[in-house]
Amino acid sequence: MLPQPLRRRRYGIVIVGGGPAGSACALALARAGRHDVLILEAAAYDEFRIGESIPPESGQLFHALGIDTQFLAREHAPCYGSCSYWGSDKRGYNDALLNPRGHGWHLDRRRFNRFLADQARAAGAELAIGATLRGSMRDGDGFVLDVASGDGNATVHADVVIDASGTRTRFARQQGSRRLHDGSLICLAARFDAGALAPGLGALTHLEAVEHGWWYAARLPDGSLLVTLYTDAESVRALRLHRAGHWHAALAQAPQTARLASGGRCLAAPHSFPAPSYLLDGTCGANWLAIGDAASAYDPITSQGIIKSLANALLAARAIVQREEGDDASLARYGAAVGADYARYREARRYFYRLEQRWPEAGFWARRHREDAHARPESVNC
Numbered sequence: 519m520l521p522q523p524l525r526r527r528r529y530g531i532v533i534v535g536g537g538p539a540g541s542a543c544a545l546a547l548a549r550a551g552r553h554d555v556l557i558l559e560a561a562a563y564d565e566f567r568i569g570e571s572i573p574p575e576s577g578q579l580f581h582a583l584g585i586d587t588q589f590l591a592r593e594h595a596p597c598y599g600s601c602s603y604w605g606s607d608k609r610g611y612n613d614a615l616l617n618p619r620g621h622g623w624h625l626d627r628r629r630f631n632r633f634l635a636d637q638a639r640a641a642g643a644e645l646a647i648g649a650t651l652r653g654s655m656r657d658g659d660g661f662v663l664d665v666a667s668g669d670g671n672a673t674v675h676a677d678v679v680i681d682a683s684g685t686r687t688r689f690a691r692q693q694g695s696r697r698l699h700d701g702s703l704i705c706l707a708a709r710f711d712a713g714a715l716a717p718g719l720g721a722l723t724h725l726e727a728v729e730h731g732w733w734y735a736a737r738l739p740d741g742s743l744l745v746t747l748y749t750d751a752e753s754v755r756a757l758r759l760h761r762a763g764h765w766h767a768a769l770a771q772a773p774q775t776a777r778l779a780s781g782g783r784c785l786a787a788p789h790s791f792p793a794p795s796y797l798l799d800g801t802c803g804a805n806w807l808a809i810g811d812a813a814s815a816y817d818p819i820t821s822q823g824i825i826k827s828l829a830n831a832l833l834a835a836r837a838i839v840q841r842e843e844g845d846d847a848s849l850a851r852y853g854a855a856v857g858a859d860y861a862r863y864r865e866a867r868r869y870f871y872r873l874e875q876r877w878p879e880a881g882f883w884a885r886r887h888r889e890d891a892h893a894r895p896e897s898v899n900c
């Protein structure tokens with residue numbers, strides 16, 4: 519998609535970020551009759567985005583957004599569950615066959631993000647691609663936004679701003695919100711070519727816990743195999759895992775994951791992505807709110823990041839409409855719901871990491887178990 523000029527300089531609602539959260543929120547607002555919505559998206563939907571596995575519950579959210587048929591027509595690869603070596607070296611299955619909601623999906627993230635943005639645009643939202651929020655100032659009850667785009671810099675007025683800028687949390691931090699960090703992983707990911715790859719993986723995701731973290735593997739839509747080590751900064755430093763040779767040596771010591779990748783050629787050196795966990799200390803304020811990863815970020819072990827972002831988007835759109843109808847407590851209720859979801863996420867994370875007790879002395883696992891013993895961050899909100 520090519521950068522496009524902004525059509526106007528004043529909007530009822532400006533959404534900063536056109537990822538899953540921002541596009542879904544614009545779509546939900548348009549369906550509720552709000553058409554003065556602008557999405558600012560810094561990128562152009564043409565680069566690789568990490569995070570592709572979504573659970574069966576996603577179907578309900580697509581239905582609530584009114585795009586379930588359109589989503590299915592895109593024929594993303596199904597995900598029939600996971601195969602894991604977690605807590606012991608015996609294989610375990612979490613099989614979608616037993617889930618009344620059916621299977622999940624392995625998304626082509628680039629295509630999925632673009633699809634959601636197209637749906638928002640078709641429903642009536644304006645999408646400015648290649649438009650980056652730089653700064654913001656209060657302007658009466660609303661805001662003046664400083665936007666850099668293909669045209670140069672522009673000033674945009676917004677009555678309400680929704681921060682959907684992902685882990686940059688660009689706007690909410692300008693409003694003084696802070697991220698209450700609660701654990702942080704590093705993801706070191708590489709792709710292997712199709713070759714004679716991944717015997718037995720099929721349409722499952724693969725997990726293998728090891729002494730210094732856990733490995734994840736899944737087939738990508740182009741047929742390649744994504745192989746990822748999730749660990750933490752301390753382990754990366756101690757074992758120099760950011761170096762390709764050390765990463766491959768660690769892979770060789772993860773027997774089940776090494777077996778999957780053994781028939782393929784590694785396409786490029788491992789790339790590192792931060793995977794933080796946090797909750798904002800304030801997810802909304804006067805005429806603004808934060809959604810998706812801008813408001814809270816989850817450990818990828820839960821595979822809930824995308825559905826959390828879609829669910830936030832629906833809730834936020836409803837809160838805005840309710841407030842326009844005179845319900846002054848709706849934004850605060852939205853903030854409380856984000857906090858309650860975060861508490862549930864922490865329980866899920868605690869459950870997964872407690873299942874693995876084979877390496878009590880290993881720093882990675884000791885840190886995971888310690889994190890879960892800490893008091894959970896509380897959002898004050900609105």
Ligand SMILES: Cc1cc2nc3c(=O)[nH]c(=O)nc-3n(C[C@H](O)[C@H](O)[C@H](O)COP(=O)(O)OP(=O)(O)OC[C@H]3O[C@@H](n4cnc5c(N)ncnc54)[C@H](O)[C@@H]3O)c2cc1C
Pocket residue numbers: 534535536537538539540558559560561568569570571572649650651652682683684685686688705791792793794809810811812816818821822823824825827
């Ligand atoms: C390593 C890793 C693996 C993951 N795996 C999974 C997984 O398997 N399943 C899952 O469900 N989740 C996974 N996640 C989480 C998932 O990717 C996120 O939860 C999800 O992308 C959040 O969507 P979002 O729209 O809130 O943010 P994003 O997807 O980050 O979108 C934010 C958008 O805002 C734009 N933007 C940023 N700043 C500005 C600005 N100043 N102006 C304009 N635009 C801006 C960005 O370009 C971006 O398009 C993973 C995350 C990581 C780090």
